[in-house]
Every structure is written in C-alpha cells, then in structure tokens.
Amino acid sequence: MSDCLFCKIAAGQIPADKIFEDDCALVFRDISPQAPTHLLAIPKKHYPSVHEIPPDEVGTLLGKLMTAVTTALRKTDLDKNGYRLVVNSGEIAGQTVPHLHIHVLGGRSLAWPPG
Ligand code: AMP
Numbered sequence: 001m002s003d004c005l006f007c008k009i010a011a012g013q014i015p016a017d018k019i020f021e022d023d024c025a026l027v028f029r030d031i032s033p034q035a036p037t038h039l040l041a042i043p044k045k046h047y048p049s050v051h052e053i054p055p056d057e058v059g060t061l062l063g064k065l066m067t068a069v070t071t072a073l074r075k076t077d078l079d080k081n082g083y084r085l086v087v088n089s090g091e092i093a094g095q096t097v098p099h100l101h102i103h104v105l106g107g108r109s110l111a112w113p114p115g
C-alpha cells in the first residue's frame, strides 16, 4: 500500500529505530512510547489486521511475526522482566495505523483490565 505509514517504514522510506528485521518482519521503537520499552512488530506484507490475513497465510505470517517478537524480547531483556503484547484492531479498539502491528510494552507495571 503506497500510502501506508508502516509499509513506508518497512520499505525504508521513513526512518525507524529498528530492533530486529528479517525478510518478513520488522520490530522498531514506537515514536510515542507508552512505557519505558514500547516496540511495534509488523509484518512487511500489508494487512490491516489479523482477521484479514487469508487463512492459508495466517500460520506462516503470524509465526514469523511472533518469531521476530521473541527475538526483540530477548534483545531488550523484556524476556527477563515481563511484558505485554497488544493488538488494537479497528477504531473502537484504538487502532490508528491500519497496518497490523503488535505493541510490545514493558519496563513498568501494567494495569489490568486495560482501558
Ligand atoms: P495503534 O494506535 O494501535 O494503531 O498504534 C499505532 C502506533 O504507531 C502508536 O503507538 C504510534 O505512537 C505509533 N507510530 C505512529 N507513527 C510512528 C512512526 N513514524 N514511528 C514509530 N511509531 C509510530
């Protein structure tokens, strides 16, 4: 998608503070962090949200995305200290960028239930 912010970041057209990158996924720091560590993990292929991934691609795409997340967790030491993964889907859930992304939050206490 030529007008998608995260597609542009994935393509290197907009800079990002990258934590991990491979051929399928990218993990970078959120520009407006809501916790001491706040990362975003995205697939390079554009889908607005998880339910829009074709069924025959779900396992591979999310498997590779979660592999990128686990690598980033180890790199940032969140694996030792605790963290939360969040996917906002749709306006009602607070999604502002319509390109699937997993928020990775850590470094402070996180209340439950979320707002
Ligand atoms: P969401 O509201 O779940 O769609 O999350 C979108 C996230 O993208 C927000 O936390 C924003 O702070 C973040 N964001 C927006 N623009 C950028 C950018 N250029 N680089 C990094 N993060 C961004």
Ligand code: ZN
Binding pocket: 001, 004, 005, 006, 007, 008, 045, 046, 047, 098, 099
């Ligand atoms: Zn996109």
